[in-house]
Amino acid sequence: MRMLRWSGLALLGTLTVLPLSAQERVDVATIERIKTEAMERSQVMDIMSWLTDVHGPRLTGSPITKAAGDWAIETMKGWGLENVHYEWWGPFGRGWVADHFHAMMTAPHPFQLIAYPAAWSVGTNGVATGDVVRIAIDSVADFDRLKGTLRGKWVMMDPVPTIEAHWQPLATRFTDDALAGMAAVQPPTQAQQAASRGGRGAFGGGPRGPNMAQLRTEFFVNEGVLGVLVPSTRDGGTLRAAATGNRNPDAPAAVPSIIVAGEHYGRISRLLEKQIPVTVEIDSRVRFTDGDLRSFNILGEIPGTDPALKDEVVMIGAHFDSWHMGTGATDNGAGSATMLEAMRILKALDLKPRRTIRIGLWTGEEQGLIGSRQYVAAHLASRDSTGLQTMPAWQKFQAYFNVDNGGGKIRGVFQQSNPEVAPIFEAWMQPFNAGGMQTLTITNTGGTDHLAFDGVGLPGFQFIQDPLEYGTRTHHTNMDVYERIQPDDMKWNAAVLAAFAWQAAQRDGQLPRKDAR
Template identity: 30%
Template sequence: MKKAYLLLALHLFCFTHASFTQTTDKIVSQIVSEVYGNSQLETLGHELLDVIGPRLVGTPQMQQAHDWALTKYTNWGIAAKNEQWGQWRGWERGITHIDMVSPRIQTLKGTQLAWSPSTGRKGISAELMVLPTVADSAEFNKWLPSVKGKMVMISMKEPTGRPDYNWEEFATPESYDKMKKNREVQENEWSKNMQRIGYNRLSLPLALEKAGAVGIVSSYWSKGFGANKIFGANTDKIPIIDLELEDYTMLYRLVEHGNHPKIKILAESKELGAVPTFNTIAEIKGSEKPDEYVILSAHFDSWDGGTGATDNGTGTLVMMETMRILKKLYPNPKRTILVGHWGSEEQGLNGSRAYVEDHPEIVGQVQAVFNQDNGTGRVVKISGGGFAKSYDYIPRWLSAVPDEITQHIETTFPGMPAGGGSDNASFIAAGAPAFFLSSLNWSYWNYTWHTNRDTYDKIVFDDLKNNVILTAILTYMASEDPETASREKRILPVDPKTGEESIWPTPRSPERKGGL
């Protein structure tokens, strides 16, 4: 009798396994066909990036993006909501126009920084000054009154606008080495002088404003042709602009040579007071285990030097397209599938931290979180995130993914827990299995990460399709898995700085009243 039961159990297992394999093959085939035959990525990208544009937290465009996503999900038959988690300083970018008006006329390439005070419609015109080389802070403070009525250039004059790879390709080795050594000397001298001045990057503009400067001019070169990082202003009344390197260094040379350059800045903007800030959450309800969750994760906000195409428009598009396809082909998942489009990631993972803090009942029942946030490239790395038994289930989920996609992917187990960087860290800190889908570089750090060049034309849609297939299949497999993913944490290595065992990251509360 016992033998008969064992044979029956084995027969049922084989039948169930075969049935699941057949279903999986069918779903995978349908996912691949839908991605290559009916992709909505380019249309979604146009609507989000070209029409709505950048999504700086606290701006009307951020709200438009949340509402747009809500409409998209509703039209696809997916339940969705905009969930408020805080408030932010409301601000709206207006026209920026910058011209050199002396010693000749030239329109300059640059923009106002986020949250910069407005010049008003008439703009402001003034002569430029550069920071002095001083012996100590007392000498600098003695110099400060001279900035009254002037615009002050606060960034180092870069010795070259050519990125290093361009030098390596064309320069002689001697010339390349000479450039690097000279630049290193210049950077060291600049750093020492800033220490003697006694102010840092944040406090210096405020000191200049207080001394009577009428504007601040900076240039944060991103070490690529024409690429600058564009972040936020921190003055109360006067505008801060960022000029592209070639215009900034020209003006700097004019000051050095006594040509007294003068520029006019028109930088219109509006202060909007405290505005609500949201996460957009969409859901495909689970049919067998509705209180267990697979979460798709991508931050929705961006900086606004470009349109936020690869940081993180591409992650957003992948997750939206994945949800659309799963709703169409896998409408009754075993576990509930959620997607989180987080707000204010750029200011410290605030949206995802708020979600983790506000929804312990969901975070405590997470099967897996799949997060994407580093550019347009195909996914090439997946780490176990520090979970000791991640090797038991991630390869099982990956086994259903077509070879032409997995052949590019390097896995690392158990990996290390992320302490920050992107929204998977918010979940990892709470002990939820969260995994970063890391993309191929595509010159991300120099050319598109937080820069004026982060625009639609940088998207590689073939790679995004690759990532949709991967994410959709991982989500399907994680949802269907009869086993619950282990949350056991690895033993962390000794920190060489302290000589003690490293500590698992702990949850951090979000900033819920940003800039207010």
């Protein structure tokens, strides 16, 4: 892909890029202003601190998440954004807060455990001290075998995780070869596209009978088990979040589920193998919030000014919720802060877009893209047994751009199996080529909110970002905190998002769409 450096081109104003983009126009002068605002007067790390240090973690349904939403709404109003508001959806279920936690091995020797409750787990109702036992329950016959043996015990069932040395750095950036490999991927077939439509978070079917996990929980409650110890799937004392509890306010009784660092889980297990008794004490004080079972999305916009196009919408967004162990920095405070900063930049420059530019901050993403899917179903389109059902706003929707791959520098765009956007995005990326944003890949990427839009035939895109420590340290862990964010990458990302939103808003025609069937 050709690199074009812009040191002397900012004076040209609007550039027609040839031949890559078939005369796709790039507003270079405005993009240079965007870059200057983003790099020299950035507020993105202050936004990050508010979202993480002050209002983190942001588990969907929790009071902290609502406080974070209040802050975001007041901040956007202060910048002068319009139509800033909550949009409520639901029911989601109960909120959950961990108010206090302590875990210690008390025998054979005192040893502080790195541990934390799983999300929506019940608490211990005071300090729960008991011996640890390893058991296996693979069939209903095991219930009879174990009956009467577990009262007052902490239970371990999972195998000890294999923990190896790190022979490669935890933090990485994409190499040129890796990016070239992404760019060389061939488009998927129509059958592959159909199979992947909707991706993670599609709503399930009807009710099912009790599974083994439900039967185990009922058995543990009846037998007086203190709780279950579960090994973290990360190492280095890092805890990876999980949700083993039930958000339903009518959920049946359960026992506490405690995630323990893999190394500490391993020590307990090896002691038990030597038939050395192990006792632990755990005090887990949690609180369910049942007052309002709904959750929300946060919306705000810069209205369009072109009489013919102002009702069309360009949307940028990210999920606002997080897991509960860290403060939700890389997942996804980084995405939310990037989007907020992009909107601030556009407003600070007093830009007047032709189309409306709207921000959407979603909750419920970690439970299956719920917030963004609710928004799409309420305003744009849905699918039923007869196919795609669209609303008037579907025709006037330009594109949705999402960030949810940590805080790493944006290096390109996943085209989401839409080859026709390639020359357009190549042109839009050219002001950022010199900084390393040069890659387009036809690849579909999943697991986040652009799928809600892509799944109903709308242009929805996610960006290629340097991995940094996202997959090795921070994703869904207690180490997902402010310190893991790289400020220069965040400034760059905000500039990219503001520029893409501006280009999409100013373009004469709509972006090409895939077959919506």
